[in-house]
Amino acid sequence: MTGLALGCRINRKSLFDRKHYFYADLPAGYQITQQRLPIAVNGSLAYSICVGKKPAQVVPRTVRVKQIQLEQDSGKSLHDDLRSQTLIDLNRAGVGLLEVVLEPDMSCGEEAATAVRELQLILQALGTSQANMAEGQLRVDANISVHHPGEPLGIRTEVKNLNSARFLAKAIDYEIQRQISELENGGEILNETRSFDYKLGCTVPMRDKEGKQDYRWFMPEPNLPPLLLYDSGSLPAGVDPQQVINIDWLRERLPELPSVTREKLVRQYGMLPEHSVALLNEVGLLEFFQNVMKETRAEPKRVTSWVLNTFLGFLKQQNLAVSESPVTPAALAELLDLLDRKAISSSAAKKVFEELWRSEGKTPTQIVAEKKLELMQDPEELEQLCRATLEAHPGVVMDLKKGNPRAINKLIGLVRKTTLGRADPAVIKEVLERQLSS
Amino acid sequence: MLGRTLREVSTALKQGQITPTELCQKCLSLIKKTKFLNAYITVSEEVALKQAEESEKRYKEGHSLGDLDGIPIAVKDNFSTSGIETTCASNMLKGYVPPYNATVVQKLLDQGALLMGKTNLDEFAMGSGSTDGIFGPVKNPWSYSKQYRGKKQQKTHGEDEDSNWLITGGSSGGSAAAVSAFTCFAALGSDTGGSTRNPAAHCGVVGLKPSYGLVSRHGLIPLVNSMDVPGILTRCVDDAAIVLGVLAGHDPKDSTTVQDPVKPFMLPSLTDVSKLCVGIPKEYLTPELSSEVQSLWSKAADLFESEGAKVIEVSLPHTSYSIVCYHVLCTSEVASNMARFDGLEYGHRCDVDVSTEAMYAATRREGFNDVVRGRILSGNFFLLKENYENYFVKAQKVRRLIANDFVNVFKSGVDVLLTPTTLSEAVPYLEFIKEDNRTRSAQDDIFTQAVNMAGLPAVSIPMALSSQGLPVGLQFIGRAFCDQQLLTVAKWFEKQVQFPVIQLQELMDDYSSIFENEKLASVSVKQR
Structure with a gap:
């Protein structure tokens, strides 16, 4: 073989x-x-x-x-x-x-x-x-x-x-x-x-x-x-199949080789070749990835990034094998779903992952609820917070109006702080810009 | 009872005329009586008696295991026997107790056979006299037969009879002597160049070398893997067939055994040989062949012819190269096989601990005799890179030609070949040791080793007594894996010639008492 x-x-x-x-x-x-x-x-x-x-x-x-x-x-x-x-x-x-x-x-x-x-x-x-x-x-x-x-x-x-x-x-x-x-x-x-x-x-x-x-x-x-050794053409008649080796039979049963698996990953998920290499390089990692993929609605790109960066990073840090991971594919899939439907921010997702790693048995949804990490879903609440921030920092607003492009980032940061990281920065930016221009 | 054949005694056991324990004890007592023959290295009395007890129980309960149940057998001391010392008659393996049974030994035990002991041989089966082992030479029971003594006394008076005993031939001389002296009903030998057939001829018993690949070599301590075959020594052809039937067949532990299923070897009694074609290879008529053996050989040919068989002269043109070729291939494989005896894993280890190399050297010098060391030396010479093509490869090619000689003869319609087994009858020990082991082996293997190179079955059948009153055997060679046909012809021949039974009893009684005091004086005779 x-x-x-x-x-x-x-x-x-x-x-x-x-x-x-x-x-x-x-x-x-x-x-x-x-x-x-x-x-x-x-x-x-x-x-x-x-x-x-x-x-x-x-x-x-x-x-x-x-x-x-x-x-x-x-x-x-x-x-x-x-x-x-x-x-x-x-x-x-x-x-x-x-x-x-x-x-x-x-x-x-x-x-x-x-x-x-x-x-x-x-x-x-x-x-x-x-x-x-x-x-x-x-x-x-x-x-x-x-x-x-x-x-x-x-x-x-x-x-x-x-x-x-x-x-x-x-x-x-x-x-x-x-x-x-x-x-x-x-x-x-x-x-x-x-x-x-x-x-x-x-x-x-x-x-x-x-x-x-x-x-x-x-x-x-x-x-x-x-x-x-024999092939289907040269196989002597009437022999005990246990006693002879048929090359053709073996060839038909060859499992998928790693190069093919990698090509498939690139084709199927639009993955970078080096990511496909990385997924195969760790025993069990590909299977983990595929199991996450099965259960999440998140984009392959995001899943790849999470598996190769966050998940593998944690494993390496603690010198664990994939099979020893405290985080199951299902848990990661659930977490990525929360992220996907913007229920949490990506920084909150990182926190949830850390929590998942530490405390086995809890689901991401439970952790998000316990730690109040969900994104603010009420637009009115965010509007108010933004308005309050603008009023509290007239200096920064002045800067912005003078044309300093970085001032908006500072404002976004201030709003995020007051939301305890529960608001999407892109949404904050949108709200702030609308309020400033009105 | 001990004089009977295996088949006869098996019937006696089945009919309750004798019990396995009685039979075992009779054999053990005869082994003790014939101790002076030096046929056994180890007598496994306790094991045999225990096996006999179990066999007896089976007979009583009415479910004996078959023809071999309760039958005393002996095994050459180069077959591994679990829990029983296996020495190859060498210092190297003195005290070595294998953890497993050779497949052939296991098969015999599975059939209920009683293992009487391990028989003497030339060191590592290298020799043709059974004179070159560390336990001393084996004495041919015919030395003490009425037939030989009677003739002897007529001619030479007053000569020292005791020192004039005869060799058994070898290297399975202990097994041949054990069967010939009635201490067991069948014995295992090994046959690499004639080591079963040669002593069988000298001791007046049947010596069968089966086809290479028919019988497992697993557990047979190798001499030449590509030629070694477990051999069978019995007092008649039917007995050899019974034992072969038990031993033959595929062994997963020996990849060179054939996969085809083997049927029991039942030999029909031939009444008509008119459809048989017997070949007489003209190259086997050598100047060294004694006139007496030659005349018995032609008498045997005439016998076939007179009974209607077609007897033709055939040619095996490469015969004269055979013994040299055998020597190159044999020693090369010996050199390769003997490397494992380094004193580390098992067997003898010397006290030298200066360095690993010094330990190897001293261990092997102490462990092997001159014959073994000589063969290792020449084998390594032939395997040298610069000699490999000229010796080893060439010998392999000649081997093919020799094998093809046989193929061609059998293709031309010959069923069996008839040849002498040995040049002459057994010679006295003192005569035999005038030549060294190598010379003797080259002479004595002349008619037998080509068969090993071709992998064919061959059997030596005792034909008649020489003028000296000693057995002369003739060899039948068959087609590869036509062992049954070969034995069928041999059985017919055996019936025609009616070889006389050795008359041992009274003389042995005298000698056993003489030798009891002598304690094997011959052991001290230095091998040259």
Whole structure:
């Protein structure tokens, strides 16, 4: 499915090989992988990066997928320097994993991090993996080299086992700078394996043998016969459907991919592309947005803004996941409805939201009533307040008449203050202008 | 009762002539009596008696599990047995107790079989004599048979009889000796290049190597994954068929087993062989073949011909490259497979703690014998990047040619091939160890290993006694997955030749008392 989602050519027959190396975290002394004929080849991964701050421009990029191979995970060596011991965690040793090999089409840490993020979203959409990097479900080995334009690629180093997109970007950018200054100082780049020290923010050569290539060659894995896949045309008759894989069947059942979801958001709601990116970037955020949309009459633009700015801002501030939010989509929808029919001002809406976040169980309508946050619906009351304000501040009125355009804002502010923020500034302005000109 | 075949004793159990516990105790006492044969590494007496008790209960309640319920069996010590030490006759795995049963072991136990113990072998099944394990060599029961002793005494007087015992062949010599000496009714061996058929021929029992992919290898500690097959040793062809019927079939834990459902192997009694075509591969007539085996081979061919079968000479043109090719592929996979014995997860670990590398080196030096280390060394040589194309890849290609030789012969209408199993009958131990393991394996696997490279079923059937009074076996090779047809022909042949029963009883009584005091003096004989 990953191969199909990345537009790969799926090999109807793929083979397994043994890669020999003698290391304690590999209990069998070899890793089963797909060296000669992997399950999928020649695909591509499209992603977009944001260039420039404001206004941000979304630029599409593509990285070619060389191949996707199935292999075994290894164990994990934990070095105890104090007791000069190495402990080995074999819990993942021998567990199957999928490796996606990308071509050298990326040129900075951010591109790589964004591409990996996109891959992560695709894997999650497919259900191939939960792809949680912090838990090791998705790990990245980055190969980095530098070269002058027009020249062939330089000698590369490999930074292994990067377990967050942020470290990936940092490690790559560090390594690029390190290699450039190394070369500029007349040094040379070794084809070596390095690891990223996230505390120091730099890459260091790996001290153990994991980096060294074994002198022995791959051997066909004798315990695993070739993996045969079929399509509807080549499916042998009378086989147990549980025992064979039909590529066409899988292709028909591919879920919607993140790029399509984003396009739909842009088309359906007139959303900015970067907003569609932001909605997909947080687990559960898109669903939250869609649930709000279902229940509110508010404009998509307003909902997007509230979800991405206010709601996400609160989550980030308290380091919460969408699923942990104290505000439900229904509550936000109700709040946005109040705003939409001008029952409350947007500043009042902010207060209601804060209140919603703090005190679970109350509806926005209850909060508005309790805190008296509803906009003044009686035009006569507002007329009187405006008139009183004009009479109380003749100096400002004089200013205005002399032609100071900012004086009107001051008057609006004064009226709002007396209404305790319950009147719409636009309406206040209208009333004030009418009273002044009469 | 112990002299009966599996099928006969199964009938006796069903008819209540004997109970599983009585049968088990008889076998256990015979195992003790024949301890000097060194056929068993571990005798699982308690387990067997408990299984017998359960089996007895089933018989009493009238719902026995089938033909194997209550039948004593033995298992080569390179099959994992849950809770029972599994050593591969190596220091490396001495004391290792697997947490699970090999699929084949589990299948036998599920049918109610009684596990008498784990049988001796060459270390990690590398050898053709059952002489190169840490528990010492296995002695061929025929060394103590009336048939052999009788002939011997006529010729040589006053010679030290005790030191002149014969090897069993290998590497499943313990299993072959266990079946031959009546201490169990069937035994599991393993067959990578002939390790089941070779000792079967030397010990006068039936040795079946099933088609590759028919029987699960899960839990069989690997030698060469692409050639290993669990083997079956019994006293007659029907018994082998019963056991194969239980063992055969797909195992999700072994992806190389075939998915097709397997029916029980019931062998019809052939009365007419006139529609049969038997091929005699001319390349198997080698100068090293003893004249006696050669003449028995042609006698067997004549027998088929005289009964109306079509017997034709066929050619397997790549035969002469086979043993070299086998050596390259075998050692390469051995090098790969043996890497897991690093002393970390299980098995032997040395005391050296200077560094991880030093610990690996010392562990493996202490854990493996010269034969194993030698094969690892040559295998790693063949897997070197610079040698890979010239050795490993080339050997793979030759392997294909060898397999195609068989395909072509069978395509031409041949039903089974008839060949010798071994060059000669069993030789005395002192004679055998004059050559090193590698030389011996190259000689002794000559007729058997090509079958493993082609994945075909083959069975060694004892034909007759040599002039020395020792068994000679002949090999039948069948089409892939035509194991039943192969065994049907073998059964017909078995019936025609009427191979004599080993006469062991009186002589064994004498020897067991002699050897009790000797405490396996032969163990000290250094392997070269």
